[in-house]
Amino acid sequence: MTKTNMDLSELLAKHDQGDFLRAVAEAVLQLIMETDVEGLIGAGRHERSGERTTWRNGYRERALDTRLGTLNLRVPKLRQGSYFPGFLEARKTSEQALVAVIQEAWIGGVSTRRVDDLVQAMGLSGISKSTVSKLCKDIDERVDERVSEFLNRPLTGDWPYLWLDATYLKVRQGGRIVPVAAIIAVAANTEGRREIIGLGIGPSEAETFWTEFLRSLKARGLGGIRLVISDAHTGLKAAIARVFEATWQRCRVHWMRNALAHVSRGQHTVIAAAIRQAFDQPDRPHAGETWRKVAEQLRPRWPKLADLMDTSEHDVLAYMSFPRQHRTKLHSTNPIERLNKEVKRRADVVGIFPNEASIMRLIGAVLFEQNDEWQTASRYMMVEAFAQIDTEEIDPILSITTEAA
Numbered sequence: 001m002t003k004t005n006m007d008l009s010e011l012l013a014k015h016d017q018g019d020f021l022r023a024v025a026e027a028v029l030q031l032i033m034e035t036d037v038e039g040l041i042g043a044g045r046h047e048r049s050g051e052r053t054t055w056r057n058g059y060r061e062r063a064l065d066t067r068l069g070t071l072n073l074r075v076p077k078l079r080q081g082s083y084f085p086g087f088l089e090a091r092k093t094s095e096q097a098l099v100a101v102i103q104e105a106w107i108g109g110v111s112t113r114r115v116d117d118l119v120q121a122m123g124l125s126g127i128s129k130s131t132v133s134k135l136c137k138d139i140d141e142r143v144d145e146r147v148s149e150f151l152n153r154p155l156t157g158d159w160p161y162l163w164l165d166a167t168y169l170k171v172r173q174g175g176r177i178v179p180v181a182a183i184i185a186v187a188a189n190t191e192g193r194r195e196i197i198g199l200g201i202g203p204s205e206a207e208t209f210w211t212e213f214l215r216s217l218k219a220r221g222l223g224g225i226r227l228v229i230s231d232a233h234t235g236l237k238a239a240i241a242r243v244f245e246a247t248w249q250r251c252r253v254h255w256m257r258n259a260l261a262h263v264s265r266g267q268h269t270v271i272a273a274a275i276r277q278a279f280d281q282p283d284r285p286h287a288g289e290t291w292r293k294v295a296e297q298l299r300p301r302w303p304k305l306a307d308l309m310d311t312s313e314h315d316v317l318a319y320m321s322f323p324r325q326h327r328t329k330l331h332s333t334n335p336i337e338r339l340n341k342e343v344k345r346r347a348d349v350v351g352i353f354p355n356e357a358s359i360m361r362l363i364g365a366v367l368f369e370q371n372d373e374w375q376t377a378s379r380y381m382m383v384e385a386f387a388q389i390d391t392e393e394i395d396p397i398l399s400i401t402t403e404a405a
Contacts, residue, residue: 022069054080147364158224159187165336171353192379196371207235214243250315252331262305284320323385
């Protein structure tokens with residue numbers, strides 16, 4: 001029988017990108033119904049066959065409530081007789097089987113056994129074993145394709161602000177369980193929108209790893225970077241200098257935790273309040289002056305803390321040289337920290353990933369969904385303030401002038 005039914009990629013192309021998992025589930029069920037009807041009729045769409053028993057006669061709309069959300073399906077109609085898939089009735093077993101297939105597609109690829117279980121749970125009789133195998137392949141390829149398209153899309157325009165952070169996940173390698181770093185990159189463009197622009201998986205956070213990741217972003221068109229916000233990851237600052245001509249902002253939240261480690265817990269509130277006086281200043285010169293005064297006040301009793309303030313002033317106060325309307329978003333990696341928490345929440349369900357490709361599939365899909373939510377939300381930053389970046393007085397010490405690679 002010739003292939004005349006719509007494949008999974010065509011079905012998914014008809015869905016919006018607002019909810020990746022729901023779109024995959026709808027497409028999988030639609031393809032299963034199309035294939036099931038083809039088996040019952042004895043011929044594909046527009047196919048001439050002596051085994052044909054009837055013809056198609058359009059569709060009727062039906063909704064199916066699942067744990068993935070409400071699925072909007074189009075049930076095929078026949079000229080003679082009727083067709084109604086059993087899974088549209090209240091059957092918990094079929095719904096669980098569907099969710100299992102989609103979850104497995106996310107994590108490690110779909111097995112023939114899992115899809116066959118889904119078909120049996122739905123009570124469908126028109127789907128052959130060979131068709132089940134093809135469906136498995138279609139699901140795997142389409143999930144990987146959708147995530148890959150998102151993570152490797154071209155980047156156009158200027159992106160003045162870039163946030164970077166890494167979280168560690170567990171993966172099996174050569175019979176061992178090892179931690180790998182999952183790097184997430186978020187950037188804000190001159191239209192005031194923030195987007196998730198990259199995901200990298202690697203064995204460490206060494207300079208070579210960061211450099212390769214940043215170069216991949218640049219190769220896709222990331223440009224106009226003026227400020228990079230991150231924690232003090234090993235090798236990251238050197239990688240930024242190698243790839244971008246930009247200022248580095250050390251995450252203020254992480255820095256404060258490191259600073260307070262030099263004083264007793266009972267003094268945390270008082271010391272933090274003293275240091276924050278610098279953050280309350282109207283501009284970079286006044287912030288620096290206040291910072292140094294506080295350091296001198298703390299030096300007699302906490303010399304290590306004062307030394308830390310001396311060496312990190314320019315990194316922690318870098319954001320003060322940028323437009324005031326943007327500063328609350330620029331002083332830390334908090335925007336990406338919240339994203340990392342969602343990644344960890346989803347990853348904890350898996351526990352140990354079978355390979356790095358499975359991490360890209362699952363985490364990439366999580367980022368895909370979050371990015372779509374951001375695009376429908378209000379602007380993240382005031383657009384008019386971007387014009388003030390070049391008018392702000394930039395501390396020359398802050399600019400990383402190493403020739404970009």
